[in-house]
Structures are given as C-alpha cells and as structure tokens.
Amino acid sequence: MEAVVSLLVPDAGELLTLQRAAYVTEAQAHSDLQLPPLMQSLDELMAELSAPSVMALGLRDAGQRLVAAVRVSLAPTKAVAELGRLVVAPDMQGRGLGGRLLGLVEQRLPREVVELQLFTGEHSPANLRLYTKFGYRETHRTRTPSGYALVHLRKQLR
Template identity: 60%
Template sequence: MSSTCASAPEHEHAPTIIELGARDAGEILTLQRAAYITEARAHSDFGLPPLTQTLAELQEELSGPAVTACGIRDHGRLIASVRLRHSGDAVELGRLIVAPDRQGQGLGTRLLRHAEAVFPDAREIRLFTGEHSAANIRLYRRLGYCETGRTPAGAYQLRHFVKPLARPGR
C-alpha cells in the first residue's frame, strides 16, 4: 500500500483510512450500490452511473494510474470510500460513499478532509452532486466548498462545487 491514503485514526478506536485498488472492486461496487439507492430515490433516477457501473468497468477505473481510491474498513468490512482523479492542478473527487447504516457518523467528513490532502501540489478540489442531495450539499458547504454552477441531468440538475486548497508556501 502506498502512503497516499494511509492515515492515523482521529480517535483511538476509529478505523484508519487505507488505499483501495482493483482487488477491492467487488466490495466497492456493493457499497456504491447500497449508498446510491438513496440518491436514486431522491432524484427519481435509478439509472445513475454508480448504480449501472459494472464490476469490469470499476476494475478498469481503479487500475488506471490517474485514479486513487481510499476507504475505511471497520473489522474488515468496507464502510466508506472515495475516488480521486488528479488532473493538472486540480483533484476531481467522485463517489464519496458511506454504508447506509454508518451514515451520520463522520465517515464522509473524514474521507473528504483526507482527500483534500492526498495531492499536496493540487490547488483545488472539485466535485458535484445532485440537486436533491441535501445532506451532501450541507456537508460540502460546511467544509468550505462553494457552488460554481449547475448542469442539467435529465429531470434534475447536478450542482458543481470547488474548494481552493491552501498550501504552505504558496
């Protein structure tokens, strides 16, 4: 495992953030589908890409050199994950997911804060979410993300957010 995703737990018994890879694709896909059902219901769209992505597609994505995946395991069970794509001076964050029975426990916040530090040369982090994802939008705003625009996605809109990353010496 590389050190890009390893981090010490915030609390003595909190699970650590670890790097994930293609070998974890099955677990990630299971978690992804469980987490995105709520989003699909909120947006009346059960054809969301996270729900239709195949195992082979996910394995290919996770094998790519531009993608870094991090996650949190608790007693061996994958309970949260996020995928990052470093592009120029920006990080594109995607698929920040938390097991439905573990939501509201700060796992998404931990992963999001960690994601902001994975690429020390990045100047900003970008992400998007559906307009009906109220909890996600609250989280992003609370952590300093600003909405930069909206794009249509069928009967709803995707809301785009960005956060400048303050780096020492810049």
C-alpha cells in the same frame, strides 16, 4: 476507529457493493434509477482503480468491512482533482465518515493540486451541507436528461 486503506483492484467487488448500497437513496431522491454509480460494471470499476490518475481511499471497521470510500481523479495538469463517488454504508451514515474521508483526501493529494471539484444532485441536502461545511462553494448547475440539476462545487486548496 475505522482504519484508512487505499483501495485497489482486488477491492473492486466490495467497493461496487458499497457504492450501489449507498446510491440507492440518491436514486430515490432524484427519481433516477439510472445513476452512473448504479450502472457502473465491475470491469469499469476495476479499470478505474487501476488508472494511475485515480486515488481511492476507504475506511474499514474493526471487522474489516468496507464502510466508506471516495475516489479522486487527477487532471493531466495535476492542478485540479475531481472528487467523486463519496459513499458511506447506509447503516454507518451520520457518524462523520464522509467528512473524515474529505479531510484524508486533502492530506494525501499531491502538492500540485490547488483545486478540488465535485458535483452532487440538487435533491441531496445532506451532501450539500457536508460539502459546504468543508469549504466547497457552488459554481454552477447543469440539467440532467432526467430533469433534475447537478450542483457543481469547488474548493480552492492553496
């Protein structure tokens, strides 16, 4: 079984590589090679990982390769958290790693967090199924400049 790790600034290069590999299929599905996860720089990711309001979790396989990751940003009030950049290595998809990370996030959130929010592209049926399975409900959609919709979802925790 994959080991759970907290991701820190020294993990940024490996995390960025995983993020880019995982988002290529999203970019293809949405005909948008300018997705923010593909455009994020190493410096931007390092700054994100060093922010006190960000929790980053990953899963490493037996060979210590980072195979899945997720980031959560806490709102200033700490009542709401935004889940983002849930990524699984392309060769490891379909093995439950994304669902495992969703469960880990909920276990590790501060007690004050009562709602999780996230968004995904409308052409991401596997993502939408996963989030729905874990209790997320669609709240609204917003159009991107590229013409597709972002599906916004939330989950009440308490």
